[in-house]
Amino acid sequence: MSTSDSFDWPITARDTELRTLRNAVQRRGGALLVGPLGVGKSVLLATALRRAADEGRTVLSVGGAGWSSGTRIRGFGTLTECLEAVRPAAADGTAADRPLVAVDDVHLLDTAVSVRLHRLVAAGRLSVLAAARQDAPTPTGIDKLWVERLVEHVEVAPFDRTAMDTVLRARLGGHTDTATLERLWAATHGNALMLRELVEHALEDGSLTCVDGTWRWPGLTRRPGKRLSDVIRVGLRDLSHEEHELVQMLAVAEPLEAEIVAAAGLSRAAEALDLRRIVTVERSRSRVRLRLAVPLSRVVIASRMSDLTAARLRREVADSLERTGARRADDILRIVTLRTEAGLVPEREQLLGAARIALRRREFPLAERLCLLALQEEPSDLDTPALHGPVPDSALFGADLRRLVTRVVRDPEQAVPRVRAALLLGQVLVGRDRPAEAETVLKAALESGVAVPLDEYVGAVHTRVTNLAWSLRRVQEAGELLDRTVAEVGADRAGLLHGTRVLIAVMSDRLQEAVALGDTALDATAPDLPLAQSVVPTVAFARSELGDPAGALQLLNRYRDVCDEWDTDAQLLANSVSARCSSLLGHLRSAAEALDAVHRYDPGHGRPVLLQALLDRCRLLRMLGQSEQAVALLRGAIASEAAHEYPVTSAWPLAQLAGALAESGNHSEALRTLVEVRALRGEVLGFPISEDEIAYESALVLAYTGDHSSAAAQAVALAERAGAAGRTVRATNALLLAARVTEGAAVRFPHRALLRAARTAGGLTRVLADYAEALADGDGAALTDVCDRLVEMGALPLAGEAAAQAARAFRASGQHRKGREAQAACRELLPGSGVALPPWVEADTRPERDSASLTPREREVAVLAATGMSNRDIADRLVVSVRTVENHLHRIYHKLGITARNDLQRGLDKLIGRPRETNRMAPLRLYEGGSEHVA
Structure with a gap:
């Protein structure tokens, strides 16, 4: 899209507010819009005024609110001039007869004129639309207007994620990928002004690009432009010296503990900035921290700051952290980072220690830069960027890095620490999904002949083996390296490498072999710490997949007493697998409590994020009916740097997000996300x-979007594939999904053996197997029993669905009284589950649609076209001709009963059933005409 129309932002996602304003003007004395700076109050005010003028109202604007030469709105410089020129309506006139006076920034009025305005509105002679900043006191007359309920008090909030996606699609004319949406959200928190300026800046510098019909943005890659910087500085006007000092300190060192702020004598400044919504306060147990309210402002403020000032503030914060004891690993990392950025490069051991902490926290860019600093002999060795600067490109890891690693042999004093830094860097590069560079670094360091601590050497070999086997697909070479290293260090000292064998077997879908390898390693000798923490969680995971959650829990409990000595990832994986096993045994609520108690899964909480654990937690939340909470967690994980982790690929969290979106009613977004997957x-x-x-x-x-036959076919194929590999749990879930969407028709005789085998797992898996067979048999009594057992376990959404299907089965067999009882049970369960029945269960209660269903290919074309992709782009994506796409669209228009491309989204929503509203914003809705703008 050309940037020549950079301010052509169609107003959208503000239906509720504009309706409220229209009703307030028609039925009352008007409305007062209140909100923080930049949320779009002025644009809403201008839009409401233009619409009122188009309806024939007499509209008068003060200070330029909504006025333009092409409208019927009269403009005045001051409210006094306006009130002198206006002819108020008669006291007994209707609301439509009253002149409508609009005032932006009404908090700037003086008291006398505000009182005069209040009297005219109270007498029914005028209507008023006004906007005020949330943090500014309004004059007496304006306060009395809303206190006496003469006008509507309308809060204008920032966009939520769904509304922001709608706005971006209206501006860009296409779909924005999930990671980009999260990055923009993290930078702006939905502030309309910041969003507009950031998007226009990204379009102008070319960092926001459209690839195959999807817009992608990697984040700010360079200093913000002048206009973006100036807009942010507008919100920071009139700061006192202390407030300015605190804002600068936050820009270079946030988050700041309240103790550090108090020690710097800036507590009063913090209170004032909190009232103005310039800073936000985070509370976690006894810890209170401050951050800048608009994350984007951090980059802008830091870029405008003197280097000397930034260095001074970083040193002061680092010193304060050290004086308070630096009790947490996070504190040590922050101290090293702040001092390094201030130009005080710490000792190599301190850099390596901080890099390990950053790696555990999955802060891969920071860990990479710390490793590069530790590798340097002199500042000129590598052109290393600032710690929070752009990511170095792959050219950095060519001759320069090999020279640094191989030269250490000739420098005995520096050899060991620099090889250790290289080994750590290799692990970081694997985490950043740069496998070829990681292999270059690890190979050079491991073959340098320099002796390093055994645990670090073995850990690096583990990283190299998995990287070779799965990222580079050099499986034979990986196996030879593994065998060679075990022979070199001795089987009794290999520790982690035994876990490497088990992990490779799991990732190869050889679960029985993984369990056998793990049991042999654990039984051979009293397992040491590296062996236990690498083997036990992985073997437990394999057992749970094979349908033996009780055996997996027994194994985990055997090592419960020593689990506290394991590293963070091993503990997290063990806790996650333990919770997974509890849920499979039917203890869903206790499993959820166990996962919530860890407080380490949520991105943004300053804790490590293990994607496998997060995915398990989200799966459990969805089963408990909390899909929207799962959506929020998954969005954050997808946008983070922790998107590469064996065996989790970057597509897995995105796919689970698509499923959670479908369950929460956001069907259109779920389809778009599936295209991304x-x-x-x-x-x-x-x-x-x-x-x-x-x-x-x-x-x-x-299934949720109406293509039941394709859903069932995919689910059956998955069940057969998983069953052949012995993965009982996944096979049972897949067969149940096929049975749910086809009323059991997809479950055929060969599948019964698989379901019978699943019953031996007990717990939830047995209930799900019984559920699938009851659907296949059309057995209402069995479905009622399944419902009761699911209720006992806490899986209320699935229990409600089973009750509805039991009612249908009873009606089909002529047992109408039992059918009514089952339907009543369903109605009782739905409010408690927090979700509605899925569309395939509701289908028998909805009237038949006049239009035919879309084929899977037509549905795919329709979804892509609704995102704004051209016919040529759709043809390229689907590898078909443009004429084929045009023919599909012709049939789609006929089936949906529409005539234009702009109506596709509405037609799709109607076809798949209008999604349950999840927020007050109307999704995918644009105002007619497209000529109105949003701030």
């Missing part, structure tokens, strides 16, 4: 387990 699967190599998880979510989205 398909594109990503072509770019990323997957593993059998992750591919099957993605296939399940794909089938689920198809």
Whole structure:
């Protein structure tokens, strides 16, 4: 899209506010819009005024609010001039007869004129639309207007994520990928002004680009432009010296603990900035921290700051942290980072220690830069960027890095620490999904002949083996390296490498072999710490997948007493697998409490994020009916740097997001996300387990959007594939999904053996197997029993669905009284579950649609066209001709009963059933005409 129309922002996602304003003007004395700076109050005011003028109202504008030469709005410089020129309506006139006076920034009025305005409105002679900043006191007359309920008090909030997606689609004319949406949200928190300026800046500098019909943005890659910087500075006007000092300190060192702020004598400044919404306060147990309210302002303020000032503030914060004891690992990392950015490069050991902490926290860019600093002999060795600067490109890891690693042999004093830094850097690069560079670094360091601590050496070999086997697909070479290293260090000292064998077996979908390898390693000798923490969680995971959650829990409990000594990832994985096993045994609520108690899964909480654990938590939340909470967690994980983790591929969290969106009623967004998943699967190599998880979510989205036959076919194929590999749990879930969307018709005789085998797992898996067979048999009594057992376990959404299906089965067999009882049970369960029945269950109660269903290909074309893609782009994506796309669209228009491309989204919503509203914003809705703008 050209940037020549950079301010052509169609107003959208503000239906509720504009309706409220129109009703307030028609039925009352008007409305007062209140909100923080930049949320779009002025644009809403201007839009409401233009619409009122178009309806024939007499509209008068003060200070330029909504006025333009092409409208019927009269403009005045001051409210006094306006009130002198206006002819008030008669006291007994109707609301439509009253002149409408509009005042932007009404908090700037003096008291006398505000009182005069209040009297005219109170007498029914005028209506008023006004806007005021939330943090500014309004004059007496304006306060009396809303206190006496003469006008509507309308709060204008920033956009939520759904509304922001709608606004971006209206501006860009296409779909914005999930990671980009989260990055823009993290930078602006939905502030309309900041969003507009950031998007226009990104379009202008070319960082926001459209690839295959999808807009992608990697984040700010350079200093913000002048206009973007100036807009942010507008919100920071009139700061006192202390407030300015605190804002600058936050820009270079946030978050700041309240103790550090108090020690700097800036507590009063913090209170004032909190009232103005310039800073936000975070509370976690006894810890109170401050951050800048608009994250984007941090970059702008830091870029405008003197280097000397930034260095001074960083040193002061680092010193304060050290004086308070630096009790947490996070504190040590912050101290090293702040001092390094201030130009005080710490000792190599301190850099390595901080890099390990950053790696554990999955702050890969920071860990990479710390490793590069530790590798340097002199500042000129590598052209290392600032710690929070742009990411270095792959050229950095060519001759220069090999020279640094191989030269250490000739420098005995520096050899060991620099090889250790290189080994750590290799692990960081694997985490950043740069496998070729990681292999270059690890190979050079491991073959340098320099002796390093055994645990670091073995850990680096583990990283190299998994990187070779799965990212680079050099499986034979990986196996030879593993065997060679075990022989070199001795089987009794290999520790982690035994876990490497088990992990490779799991990722190869050889779960029985993984369990056998793990049991042999654990039984051979009393397992040391590295062996136990690498083998136990992985073997427990394999057991749970094979349908033996009780055996997995027994294994985990055997090592419960020593689990506290394990590293963070091993603990997180063990806790996650433990909760997974509890849920499979039917203890869903206790499993959820166990995961919530850890407080380490949420991105943004300053804790490590293990994607496998997060995905397990989200799956459990969805089963408990909390899909929207799962959506929020998944969005944050997708936008983070922690998107690469064996065996989790970057497509897996995105696929689960699509499924959670479908369950929460956002069907259109779920389909768009599924398109992203398909594109990503072509770019990323997957593993059998992750591919099957993605296939399940794909089938689920198809089911929720009405393509039941395709959903059932995919689910059955998945069940057969997982069953052949012995993965009982996944096979049972897939067969149940097929049965749910086809009333049991998809479950055929060969599948019964698989379901009978699943019953041996007990707990939830047995209930799900019984559920699938009851659907296949049309057995209302069995479905009622399944419902009761699911209620006892806490899976209320699935229990409500089982009750509805029991009612249908009873009606089909002529047992109408039992059918009514089951329907009543369903109605009682739905409010408690927090979700509505899925569309395939509701289908028998909705009237038949006049239009035929879309075929899977027509549905795909319709979704892509609704996102704004051209026919040529759709043809390229689907590898068909443009004429084929045109023919599909012709049939789609006929089936949906529409005549224009702009109506596609409305037609799709109607076809798949209007989604349950999840927020007050109307999704995918644009105002007619497209000529109005949003701030």
